[in-house]
Every structure is written in C-alpha cells, then in structure tokens.
Amino acid sequence: MMFYVIKMGWQEEGAIRRVDGALACALAGHPHQVVDRFSEFVRLFPETGPLEPGPHRLLFAVNLSRGGISVGFARVIAYISLHLHCLENCVGSVVVDGEDELFTKKAGREMIFIANRSGCAFPGAPLVEATGSLYNFNIQARIQGISNPEAYKKALARLVDQLLSFPGTPETGSRRIALFHASSRETSNTLLLWNLIRKDLEGRARIREVNLRNGTLVDCRGCSYEACLHFGEQGDCFYGGVMVEEGYPAIRESDTLVFACPNYNDAVSANLMAFFNRMTALYRTDFREFAKKRIFALVVSGYSGGDIVAEQVIDALNCNKHFLLPPHFALMETANDPGSILRNPGLEARAAEMAGRILGEEI
Numbered sequence: 001m002m003f004y005v006i007k008m009g010w011q012e013e014g015a016i017r018r019v020d021g022a023l024a025c026a027l028a029g030h031p032h033q034v035v036d037r038f039s040e041f042v043r044l045f046p047e048t049g050p051l052e053p054g055p056h057r058l059l060f061a062v063n064l065s066r067g068g069i070s071v072g073f074a075r076v077i078a079y080i081s082l083h084l085h086c087l088e089n090c091v092g093s094v095v096v097d098g099e100d101e102l103f104t105k106k107a108g109r110e111m112i113f114i115a116n117r118s119g120c121a122f123p124g125a126p127l128v129e130a131t132g133s134l135y136n137f138n139i140q141a142r143i144q145g146i147s148n149p150e151a152y153k154k155a156l157a158r159l160v161d162q163l164l165s166f167p168g169t170p171e172t173g174s175r176r177i178a179l180f181h182a183s184s185r186e187t188s189n190t191l192l193l194w195n196l197i198r199k200d201l202e203g204r205a206r207i208r209e210v211n212l213r214n215g216t217l218v219d220c221r222g223c224s225y226e227a228c229l230h231f232g233e234q235g236d237c238f239y240g241g242v243m244v245e246e247g248y249p250a251i252r253e254s255d256t257l258v259f260a261c262p263n264y265n266d267a268v269s270a271n272l273m274a275f276f277n278r279m280t281a282l283y284r285t286d287f288r289e290f291a292k293k294r295i296f297a298l299v300v301s302g303y304s305g306g307d308i309v310a311e312q313v314i315d316a317l318n319c320n321k322h323f324l325l326p327p328h329f330a331l332m333e334t335a336n337d338p339g340s341i342l343r344n345p346g347l348e349a350r351a352a353e354m355a356g357r358i359l360g361e362e363i
Contacts, residue, residue: 002056003164004044007036009063009070016063018149019097019130023061026156030164032059038075047083049119054089057163058120060111062096068103077114088119088327093126093163095156104129109319113311116329123166124291124322128155175205175359178250181260182212182271189341190260190300193333196348197298200355208254210246212271243278251282256294256358257323263301263309268316276316283321295323296358297330300341306332328357
C-alpha cells in the first residue's frame, strides 16, 4: 500500500505553519510520500490510473489563502475532473486549512466530489477543516479539555489513522439494497433511471424501495442530544411516521443505500433532506454500522446543477453521517420533459455500469 500526502497551496501567499505542524504530528510514524508539485501529481496519477499498483491511500491537504483561493488546489481538481479514471483503486481523506472563517467546507466537499468522480473512495467522516480562528473546534476542545489547536491536531491524527486502517474492500455476498425516493412514478425521470438500473440488479440482490411521499415526513425538530439518543436506542424518533415505520428498518437491514435525487432548484428535495436530518436519532446509536454501509445517488437535473446536488448528498451522508462513499457514487443525468431521459444517448450502458458498482463488481 502506498500512502501519498498531496499538498496544494504551499507555494502561495498565506500561512502554512499551522497546517504543517498539524500534519507533522498526524503523520509521525506513518511512512508516506509528499506530493507538492503539480507535475509530480500528474506523473503519479496519469489518465489511465495510478502509475504504481494499488491500493493507494491519499491525504489531500489544501492550504487556502485569504479569500478562499488556492491556485494549486484549482489546478489539481481541474486535472482530476478531466481524467475520470486517474484515481481508481484509491481511498482518500481531506484536510482543509484556511485563513478565513468561510470556504473550508466548500473546498473540502468539492475535493471529495471531484476525486470520487475519478475513482477515489472515501470512508465516513473523511474531512477535517480548520477555519482561520479554529472556532469550529470549540466543542471538541471543551469536551477533551484541551486547546483548539490541540483539538485540531488530534482530529487530523484520527483522520490519518482512519484512512490507513480503512479496508477498502466491500463485503462479499448478496447485496441488500434500499432505494429511497420522494417522486411520482407517472412523471419522474429519476425513477425511470432507477428502473433501468434495477433491471440489472434483479435476482442478484435483495431490493427494498421506500417512498418518502407516503405520509408526512416532518423535518428534524432539534431535540436535545439526550432525547435524540433515547429515541435512537429504541429505533424511534420523536415524530415517528414513515421515517420510523419504513426508513429506519430499511437503513438497518441494508448494506447499500441508493437515493433518487431529482434536481428542481439546485438542491436536494425537501422530503429527502428531511430524511437526512431525521437519520440523526438512529445515527446516535448505529454510527459504527453506518460506517460500513455504502451510499449511491441518482441525480437528474432539468437543466444543470447535478454536481451541486451530489455534493449536498456527500456533505449530509458521507461527511456528517459517516456512510462510506464508493468510487463513482453518483450517476448524473439531464432530462426535463417526463420520459425524456430515455432518449439520452448511451443511457443504458451507464445504467448497467452503475448497477455493477452497486453490486460491488467495480470497486
């Protein structure tokens, strides 16, 4: 196994002493190769895939100058975005250190999305971000009884340990797949896409579909931690309903979760976002099991913006709920009029490829 630390933004204006110090602590005792030149990154990860045989572990380290800009970061993600197999057989995590209070989360999830689209898998909670003031470490520091800089260093050390211990191989055997949607079968291009994929899954996996339009799906009310934990231990939630009756059981019994995400307003639909938020009670008790479950997204946009919705799914489920992000987790299509997706050139081939990924045939 090769472990690469890919540094972006080190040759630009802005302080790097803090992130360098945190990295030095996190990487101590872990043999690794630093890649801090764009030309070296391109040499190691050409268009057809990594130069050296895998598996590879990649820590993407981004240093953001004031204003949230890094030319080095932009060059790397542009290259990855243009070469859709350059990171096959890789598993990654990300640290973003910024001088401002903004932009770190944006850069982090963009890095995850772009790298995943080119073949890189990510374990749950793969992002550590450090804002300019480190205010985002206030709670962690208070719980541990340490300073914010120390909390940052410990978080980065855990990120590295998690990355290096990640098995990278999905469990074998028959898949247990849950499809979650909130669409109308009469008009939904997204469900037509799912139906194409499901045809290739039939007889090879156990499939459960959960329609979140069945009943009212109330959004999270923000219970106290103790109340949320209490309900979660019983497999319940304050509001009950379809979330408890169908959603929680489907999550628990499945190893693979697929989300049908139509893009109407450059955002995950309200029912799906409420579903993401209401997972919190179950997550309180099942977070270790969540980390073993893979997620996929089917994103169909009427005009554009599928990448925005895919990044929201990453943020909500991979970064925050610890679900595993397999390579090429999202299939993104554009279709407007009902049924028009079936006229997209090459759709059946892409649907078959996605079915293979869901089954674990392509890792």
